[in-house]
Amino acid sequence: MKRSFDFNNITDSQVHSKVCLVERDLEPFGHKLLNVSSTFRDLTVELNELAKEVEKADKIAHSSAVNRLELIAEQMKFLQSQACKVVVELHQGLSLNHAACNFKKVPGKTYHLYQRQSGQKYFSMLSPEEWDSRLPHQFLGSFRLENDMTWTPAERIDSRENNLKLASSIINSNLILEDDSCERMILDNK
Numbered sequence: 402m403k404r405s406f407d408f409n410n411i412t413d414s415q416v417h418s419k420v421c422l423v424e425r426d427l428e429p430f431g432h433k434l435l436n437v438s439s440t441f442r443d444l445t446v447e448l449n450e451l452a453k454e455v456e457k458a459d460k461i462a463h464s465s466a467v468n469r470l471e472l473i474a475e476q477m478k479f480l481q482s483q484a485c486k487v488v489v490e491l492h493q494g495l496s497l498n499h500a501a502c503n504f505k506k507v508p509g510k511t512y513h514l515y516q517r518q519s520g521q522k523y524f525s526m527l528s529p530e531e532w533d534s535r536l537p538h539q540f541l542g543s544f545r546l547e548n549d550m551t552w553t554p555a556e557r558i559d560s561r562e563n564n565l566k567l568a569s570s571i572i573n574s575n576l577i578l579e580d581d582s583c584e585r586m587i588l589d590n591k
Contacts, residue, residue, distance in 0.1 A: 490551070497544060497552045500524050508548045511555060514541040 501523035512524040515538040529540045543555035
């Protein structure tokens with residue numbers, strides 16, 4: 402038999418919800434209770450306190466859920482911005498891949514992008530400083546071809562080098578592998 406107590410009958414204005422009580426068993430383990438009503442002393446006060454605890458727990462649970470959802474929303478915005486960055490870099494890379502070029506491009510080398518008056522973009526091995534007198538065409542930028550066939554703008558080469566060195570030092574160090582959980586994760590993925 403499921404029981405609940407309706408607090409609408411109680412005069413305390415702060416309590417306005419239902420509290421679920423454990424079903425009463427008049428014969429626990431087959432033993433009949435002698436005086437069931439004596440076990441429930443001041444039910445109104447106890448139920449009022451119970452309702453306040455339930456309400457407090459509900460508020461804390463709600464607040465916790467809102468905080469976690471807010472964090473997830475921030476993470477989603479960050480991931481969305483990262484996805485946009487990847488798409489922009491892809492389009493820039495595709496554009497650079499299709500620039501005219503009369504030589505074989507080698508990963509690790511820096512090439513210089515120019516644009517003719519006709520609008521044609523082309524790569525040259527000569528930087529703007531290496532031309533004898535003045536530039537023959539509009540200089541658009543210098544880019545290094547990476548091993549993964551992506552392009553790094555010259556102004557970001559140092560930053561990328563630092564990131565690669567950091568990643569390499571993390572991979573080569575035993576710092577991460579000292580943690581057993583990381584080692585187990587590596588073994589599980591094999």
